[in-house]
Amino acid sequence: MPLATQERTPVSRSRALRAAVELADAEGIDAVSMRNLAGRLGVVPMALYKHVANKEDLLDGMVDTLVADLPRPEPGPGWKPAARATILAAREMIVAHPWLRRVIESRTRRTPTVLTHMDSLAGAFIAGGLSADLTHHVMHTLGHRIWGFSPEAFDAPEEPDDATPPADPQEVAAMVEHMSATYPAITAVTLAAIDGDLSRLGEGCDEQWEFEFALDLLLDAFERLHTGSRGSRNT
Amino acid sequence: MPLATQERTPVSRSRALRAAVELADAEGIDAVSMRNLAGRLGVVPMALYKHVANKEDLLDGMVDTLVADLPRPEPGPGWKPAARATILAAREMIVAHPWLRRVIESRTRRTPTVLTHMDSLAGAFIAGGLSADLTHHVMHTLGHRIWGFSPEAFDAPEEPDDATPPADPQEVAAMVEHMSATYPAITAVTLAAIDGDLSRLGEGCDEQWEFEFALDLLLDAFERLHTGSRGSRNT
DNA sequence: CATCCGAGGTGTACGACGTACACCTTTTAT
DNA sequence: ATAAAAGGTGTACGTCGTACACCTCGGATG
Structure with missing residues (x-):
């Protein structure tokens, strides 16, 4: 005999999607399996297959759930600040849901x-x-930056292990020596980024800053292309 | 009783990796499972676990196998053509192995x-x-373009289904009408890209051209930053 | 009222997958 | 000759997505 009916609001697509997003936020995207999610929903x-076609559809839906809340660019002051604000809003979304980048990709x-x-x-x-042609190339150039992230080829890998133990300075110095001999350019770049202060080695760089640097570099370049071609060329 | 010993060259790490690359080239990355690959190697x-630590290591190794053959940038004429050539060589690798993009990502x-x-x-x-600082930002800005691809947020999704059937023009026109009402900007951009010729709708755009457009846009912007700061600012 | 139906939920089962563990065999070095 | 390493085997476990047949309600309809 079942317990006193603990009334369960029936599952719906949107409820399932919201639960999936919460689950991913709380336990990571790998915890989002059909079985696990179903368990959460009692x-x-x-x-679940009554509400999503399959797992791909579930992931599509999770993205949709979040993307739907993004602000639209405001018409008005000019395309550059409007695009910038929209893209930075998308970035806030990405930062709030670390699993989202990989899923979108x-x-x-x-x-x-x-x-x-x-x-x-x-x-x-x-x-x-901007002409339709130029807009086309612009969208391509922005690439995933549209979604608030750039593909971080140059980034430190995410380290799931507990933070690297402090390691004594002598050891660090030897390691840097070795790195410098093997990868001179990368080491120079890394050392410059931390101002030569070896104690800041684990810090990683300021992703937000790098993101905005690249974004503005591109927006400025687009502007140059646009104004440089007004009335003269066909872009 | 085993058949006449068909002498099997023993598996080695590099043989396994090369076989994995061939398998991915021939049947797609999903066909590269430990079981499947092992089967191929008899x-x-x-x-396999005597030669790779686990599947992640296998994938790392596949990437390494290909990346190891990339040319280094030639010292000489200037950093711009050198970087350009290196990145375009990486792109050739990506184009030759369509699964590689996702794996690198x-x-x-x-x-x-x-x-x-x-x-x-x-x-x-x-x-x-270029200063170490500027180089740092440059590498970030290039992002995955370093590897010969940009994140194609604006791309048509890969369609695994057989090419869309020709579809009669009337139907197409209606579809375009609908698209144009729902997504006016994207439709304008798409139509511009195919010069309004609806028969070219399925074509997708010239990825190579878009890639080089973005690459050159960035390289030019880097150059502007670099020469603009010589001797005056600290980038 | 009786009937039906469709939306939502269930239970079982299958064929993948990665890989831990204990064991065997072949090659190589001493 | 012998020991040890390197390479290969077989079994088993837990997890995954999901196909398929079934059940169970709460209305809408005759």
Whole structure:
């Protein structure tokens, strides 16, 4: 005999998606399995398939859930600040949900929600007077930066292990020596980034700063292309 | 009684990695499972673990195998053409192995081989006179472009299904109408890219061109930052 | 009222996957 | 000849996504 019916609000697509986002936030994206998520919802795994087509659809939906809340670029002052603000808002979303970057990267479908976001950003450029052609190239150049992240080829790998133990200075010095001999350029770059202060070695760099640096570099370059071609060339 | 001993060259790490690359080239990255790869090598799955630590290590190794063959930037004429040539060579590698992009994106370790490539590229900038600081930002800005691809947020999704059937023009026109109403900016951009010729709708855009456009845009911007700061600022 | 239906939930089962562990065999070095 | 290392085997476990057949309600409809 079942316990006193603990009334369970029935699962719905949006409830499932929100639960999945919460689960990913709390325990990481690997914890988001159909079985695990179903458990959270007090339901058997297969029940989820009444609300999502399959796991891909679940992940698409999770992205949609978050992307739908992004602000649209404000029409007005100019395309550059509008695009900048929109992209930085997307970045806040990425920072708030660390698993989101990888999930977006792995998406293969373009959902209407995602298309809407892309359209409103492209629309900002067009409204600002950029030609459709230039807007096209601009969107390509921005790439995933549209979503608030750039592909961080140069980044320190995420270290899931507990923070590196302090390690005595002598050992560190020897390591740096070795690095410097093997990878002179990278070492020079790294040392410059921490002002030569070896105690700051584990810090990693200021991603936000790097992101905005690259973003502004690109926006400025776009502006140069745009104004440089007004009336004379066909971009 | 076993068949006449068909002499099998013993598996080695590099043989396993090369076989894995071939397998991925031939059947896609999903076909690269420990079991499948072992089968190809005429060996039981667990035998692979004598040569790779685990699957992540296998994937790392596959990347290394290819990255090791990349040319280093030539010292000489200037950092810009040197970096450009190196990055475009990496791009050729990516194009030749379509699975490689995703695998590189998913790597979490930086192997010595990969560090060596990054170091030689960073070294080109430094040899060209860019400060360590500027080189740092430059590497970040290039992001995955270092590896010959940019994150294609704006790309058509890869369509694994057979090419879209020709679809009669009337239907296409209606679809475009609908798209244009729902996503005006994207539609304008897309139509511009195909010169309004609806028969070219499925084409997708010239990725190589977009890649080089973005690459050159960035390299030019770096140059402007560099020469603009010579002797006056500390970048 | 009786009936039906469809939306939501269940239970079982299958075929992958990565890999731990204990064991065997072959090659090589001494 | 012998010992040890290097390479290969076989079994087993836990996890995953999901196909398929079934059940169970709460209305809507005759």
